[in-house]
Amino acid sequence: MxxxxxxxxxxxxxxxxxxxxxxxxxxxxxxxxxxxxxxxxxxxxxxxxxxxxxxxxxxxxxxxxxxxxxxxxxxxxxxxxxxxxxxxxxxxxxxxxxxxxxxxxxxxxxxxxxxxxxxxxxxxxxxxxxxxxxxxxxxxxxxxxxxxxxxxxxxxxxxxxxFGYPPEDVEVEVLHGETGLDVKQAKRLVAWATKVRGQDSLALAETVSTRLLVMAARLMSAGLPPRVACGAALVQPLTDDVATARALQDLVDMSF
Ligand SMILES: Nc1ncnc2c1ncn2[C@@H]1O[C@H](COP(=O)(O)OP(=O)(O)OP(=O)(O)O)[C@@H](O)[C@H]1O
Ligand SMILES: [Mg+2]
Structure with a gap:
């Protein structure tokens, strides 16, 4: 219930x-x-x-x-x-x-x-x-x-x-409410997503969903370092292309 x-x-x-x-x-x-x-x-x-x-x-x-x-x-x-x-x-x-x-x-x-x-x-x-x-x-x-x-x-x-991905403040609330991840970290995840969503040049089949962010937030609130959590829950599910993965991971490293 x-x-x-x-x-x-x-x-x-x-x-x-x-x-x-x-x-x-x-x-x-x-x-x-x-x-x-x-x-x-x-x-x-x-x-x-x-x-x-x-x-x-x-x-x-x-x-x-x-x-x-x-x-x-x-x-x-x-x-x-x-x-x-x-x-x-x-x-x-x-x-x-x-x-x-x-x-x-x-x-x-x-x-x-x-x-x-x-x-x-x-x-x-x-x-x-x-x-x-x-x-x-x-x-x-x-x-x-x-x-x-x-x-x-x-x-x-x-x-x-x-439906689409929500405004940033709402998405932060979703990550926090859904996983218990602290708001500061949730904001970083959403800021990363905003950057990626704005870059058409990455040519992703589908862009970052709220579901992916929830997954990363779960790993982080379970104690994984953010870079590892984001690599496994965001970067790898989004692309199989090595160069694209590198670009996405660079953005992660800049955000955390
Ligand atoms: N507004 C929201 N409130 C609470 N949780 C949300 C919200 N939006 C997304 N989520 C989170 O995102 C996850 C994925 O959402 P959901 O399974 O409803 O997607 P979907 O649109 O049905 O996707 P698909 O088209 O792949 O079936 C949910 O399990 C939940 O954790
Ligand atoms: Mg569904």
Whole structure:
């Protein structure tokens, strides 16, 4: 109990009003910027169960809705996560929804617009979603560039919140609150991140996430010297290129 989340902007009130108005929410943003933590926090705040599906390119409508299974000599129906979420009035969190197969979109449309209905293959059954049910999805635009996008007809069914790395003072609070690292050291980590984020010439696939900083902060608060902690938790996860790693480590050495 007690998921900790430090709000960055209006995301809590937007989410709460969306929930009360029965609107689905899409969280956009790069890896490690707090999307999952935020959903966990909101589920607890709204007292709803949370059912998460990590979507990949093989995720199909049947994976979400359920399927007939052969058990012994019988065929039995097994509910999938979307069906369970509708029945329980839960938050259904579809992580990386753009990765999923095309038929997932067909299922999502009637579930996310005013109909709030889930169509089951089984005997043409239809489930009406109860009040507590809500679809939340996440999407990392530009990730694996050009491979998968969300169709406008899907996008325009969702209230959307943009996530990113927070302002410096908020990120310092996140590091301190999450790991207990003292504020002075947390400020140094964030100052390093700000420098790196400002340097396009480093050509990183994805820039420094809050998650990475939390990882470094954990190692530091567990007693590792900052340079060692940052090398292992920041520099190496960010790049395999020797010259780039050297440049990142130099910035660490300057900061600590
Ligand atoms: N606003 C915040 N409040 C508290 N913790 C945060 C916040 N933002 C980020 N974090 C920290 O960053 C970590 C990573 O966040 P999270 O797992 O929610 O990222 P994500 O956006 O879901 O990433 P991915 O797209 O890779 O799934 C969390 O475990 C938490 O420690
Ligand atoms: Mg996540």
């Amino acid at each position: 007690g998921v900790w989340y430090r709000p960055v902007g209006d995301e809590v009130s937007v989410f709460e009003r969306s929930f009360s108005q029965r609107l689905p929410v899409l969280l956009k943003g790069p890896t490690g910027c707090g999307k999952t933590r935020f959903v966990e926090f909101m589920a607890e705040r709204l007292s709803r169960p949370l059912i998460t599906v990590a979507c990949n390119d093989e995720t199909s409508a049947a994976d979400l809705v359920g399927r007939w299974l052969v058990r012994g000599g019988d065929t039995v129906w097994q509910d999938g996560p979307a069906t369970r979420a509708v029945k329980q009035g839960a938050l259904l969190y579809l992580d990386e929804v753009a990765e999923a197969r095309e038929d997932v979109v067909v299922l999502l449309h009637p579930l996310t617009d005013h109909r709030r209905r889930l169509f089951l293959d089984r005997n043409d059954e239809v489930l009406d979603a109860p009040e507590g049910f809500m679809v939340v999805a996440s999407f990392n635009p530009g990730y694996r560039r050009g491979l998968k996008e969300l169709k406008p007809s899907t996008r325009q069914r969702f209230v959307s919140l943009q």
